[in-house]
Amino acid sequence: MTDAEKVDARGLSCPQPAFMTRRALEAAGGGVVHVLVDTRTQVQNCARAGEQLGWSVSFDEADGTFELAFRK
Amino acid sequence: MTRVRDVFATRMGIIIVGLVLGGIAASLQKLGNPENMGVCVACFTRDVAGALGLHRAGIVQYLRPEIPAFCLGAFAAALVFGEFRPRTGSAPIQRFLLGMFAIIGALVFLGCPWRAMLRLAGGDWNAILGIIGLVAGIAVGVWFLRIGFSLGRSHPARLPVGLATPLVMVVLLLLAIFSFQAGEGAALFRSKSGPGAQAAPIIVSIAAGLIIGFLAQRTRFCTVGGIRDVILMRDTHLLSGLLAFLIAAFVMNLIYGQFHPGFMRTAADGAAVSQPAAHTEHWLNFGGMALAGLSFCLAGGCPGRQIFLSGEGDGDAAMFFFGMLTGAALAHNFLMVGTQPLAPWAVILGLIIVFIIGLTGRSRPALAR
Numbered sequence: 001m002t003d004a005e006k007v008d009a010r011g012l013s014c015p016q017p018a019f020m021t022r023r024a025l026e027a028a029g030g031g032v033v034h035v036l037v038d039t040r041t042q043v044q045n046c047a048r049a050g051e052q053l054g055w056s057v058s059f060d061e062a063d064g065t066f067e068l069a070f071r072k
Numbered sequence: 073m074t075r076v077r078d079v080f081a082t083r084m085g086i087i088i089v090g091l092v093l094g095g096i097a098a099s100l101q102k103l104g105n106p107e108n109m110g111v112c113v114a115c116f117t118r119d120v121a122g123a124l125g126l127h128r129a130g131i132v133q134y135l136r137p138e139i140p141a142f143c144l145g146a147f148a149a150a151l152v153f154g155e156f157r158p159r160t161g162s163a164p165i166q167r168f169l170l171g172m173f174a175i176i177g178a179l180v181f182l183g184c185p186w187r188a189m190l191r192l193a194g195g196d197w198n199a200i201l202g203i204i205g206l207v208a209g210i211a212v213g214v215w216f217l218r219i220g221f222s223l224g225r226s227h228p229a230r231l232p233v234g235l236a237t238p239l240v241m242v243v244l245l246l247l248a249i250f251s252f253q254a255g256e257g258a259a260l261f262r263s264k265s266g267p268g269a270q271a272a273p274i275i276v277s278i279a280a281g282l283i284i285g286f287l288a289q290r291t292r293f294c295t296v297g298g299i300r301d302v303i304l305m306r307d308t309h310l311l312s313g314l315l316a317f318l319i320a321a322f323v324m325n326l327i328y329g330q331f332h333p334g335f336m337r338t339a340a341d342g343a344a345v346s347q348p349a350a351h352t353e354h355w356l357n358f359g360g361m362a363l364a365g366l367s368f369c370l371a372g373g374c375p376g377r378q379i380f381l382s383g384e385g386d387g388d389a390a391m392f393f394f395g396m397l398t399g400a401a402l403a404h405n406f407l408m409v410g411t412q413p414l415a416p417w418a419v420i421l422g423l424i425i426v427f428i429i430g431l432t433g434r435s436r437p438a439l440a441r
Contacts, residue, residue: 011225013162013372013388014297015304019217022305038228039384040155041292044081048309064157064228 007035009042010065018045025053025070035068043068080290083312089291090316096280097190097317098324100138103272107330107348108194110321111138111284113375114175114184114364115349117393118400119268120244125259126401129409131266135248137274138281140241142376145285146383147238153290158234160387163223166429167371167388171395172402173422174367174375179403180360180415181205182349184375185295185368188361189314193321195333196347198357205358207299209365214303216370216430223371223433226388234385237393241383249274267349289380293317296365296374351411359419367426370433 007024009017021035033055035046043066047057055070079085097110109115115132122133150156178184181202183191188206191199213221246252252260263269271277287293291313298314301307325331335352336344351357368374371392373381378396381389403409408418 011159011162011227013223013226014294015217015301015372016222018301018307019304038159039157040153044292048307049305052305052307 005031005033007033009046010036010038012042014041014045017042018049021046021068021070022049022053025050025055025072030072033070035070037066037068038064040066042066078290080287081292083309086291086293086309086313087316089287089293090313091320092287093284093293094189094193094317094320094322095324096284097186098193098321098328098330100272100277100280101325101330102328103276104270105272105277106267106270108191108196109183109187109267109349110190111280112183112187112190113139113142113379114178114396114400115182115187115267117175117375117396118179118404121397121400122268122404123260123262125261126397127404129404130261130268131263132268132404133261133263134268134271135244135260136271137245137248137277138284139379140245140248141278141281142285142288142379143238143241143383144245145282145287146289146380147241147285148282149286149289150384155289156234156385158229158231158385158387159226160229160233161224162226162388163433164388164391166223166433167392168395168398169429170367170371170426171378171392172399173426174364174371174392175396175399176403176408176418176422177209177360177363177365177367178375179400179409180419181357181364182351182410184364186374186376189295189318190321191347191350193318193331194325194348195331196350197333197335198347198350198352198354201354201357202361205361206296206365208358209362209367210296210299210369211303212362213366213369213430214300216433217304220434221370221430222435223388224435226386229385229387233387236387237382237390245278249278284376285380285383288376289383292377293380294373294377296368297377299365300369353411356411356415356419359423360415363419363422363426366423366430370426370430
């Protein structure tokens with residue numbers, strides 16, 4: 001997996017996680033992109049950023065970290 | 073897979089909550105809170121600073137119970153929904169300074185973004201200059217974000233870090249409820265005239281604050297984020313909540329007879345008088361809010377949002393709040409409020425310092441840790 005496909009936005013303030021997600025998805029264009037965040041707020045913000053660009057999103061939680069998977 | 077969002081996080085959710093918050097704000101005015109102020113976070117933080125004796129501006133001293141109630145409502149929501157998470161370590165001193173200069177700018181305009189909307193909803197056209205300034209400041213903040221500005225990551229912290237601010241707020245709320253008096257002429261200070269003497273019944277203020285805090289935590293309602301997200305990402309989610317807040321306050325003001333359009337008002341004897349807690353110095357209205365908008369944007373959210381986040385256990389947002397409390401006191405002590413002599417200098421100095429914070433906070437966006 002390359003850096004471009006995995007975004008670590010844990011601990012960052014608004015709007016950085018959503019903005020980083022948006023940039024990563026635009027750069028990838030398609031495929032699968034993973035994003036790590038650590039609050040449910042950022043799960044929602046990043047998901048919204050992805051859905052705006054036409055990506056589907058799912059996420060899992062483990063030990064306080066949420067891993068979003070964007071697919072297109 | 074878990075569901076990404078509950079009903080609060082939908083567009084309909086934030087619109088309904090925006091309507092509720094705007095309705096509550098206008099209703100608090102009807103019940104006694106200062107006109108066109110409703111639930112102004114900056115004004116009320118300033119009033120709290122006055123009540124504690126941090127400044128001696130006699131007309132704006134009252135321990136507004138809405139402020140601790142905002143935090144405790146958000147604290148309750150975070151606990152109920154499993155979102156209370158102690159965290160800190162993201163440039164607390166920069167956040168403290170941003171809080172200071174955000175409120176210094178806001179008090180030159182005489183209101184935070186919440187009050188800018190409430191002033192507009194009450195027909196105070198001076199708010200238009202403030203909102204233009206707010207948008208300009210946020211746009212500059214977005215430019216900093218685009219070139220890589222970041223205050224860095226917060227990290228999980230121990231429980232006392234997350235509980236500290238809610239506990240401070242419990243103490244403030246108890247002081248307010250019991251109208252604590254240390255002695256004659258001592259704290260808590262309480263205005264005998266002016267905005268600080270105007271207040272809704274305390275039980276109503278507490279209930280309103282708790283409801284607002286709870287709903288805002290669930291929806292992530294943010295007056296600065298609403299404008300920022302549109303400029304940065306063409307995302308209108310938070311903006312729809314902000315517009316709902318404005319529209320509800322406007323409609324309720326019409327119903328209550330609280331809408332008086334103009335840059336000035338006409339008194340009963342026909343004389344032109346100022347809008348409530350407002351001035352017509354357009355450049356100061358613009359500049360003050362530009363400073364506030366930039367500072368809020370760099371810190372990640374509006375003053376209300378910072379208080380709600382501190383209720384979730386965010387120690388960095390709490391530093392921003394305590395910066396606001398300090399900045400409010402300095403603004404009055406150094407005559408930097410509204411059209412006072414040092415207000416223009418406060419805006420210029422604030423912009424210089426916040427620009428330095430912006431430029432020195434640049435880093436390449438880290439896509440991987």
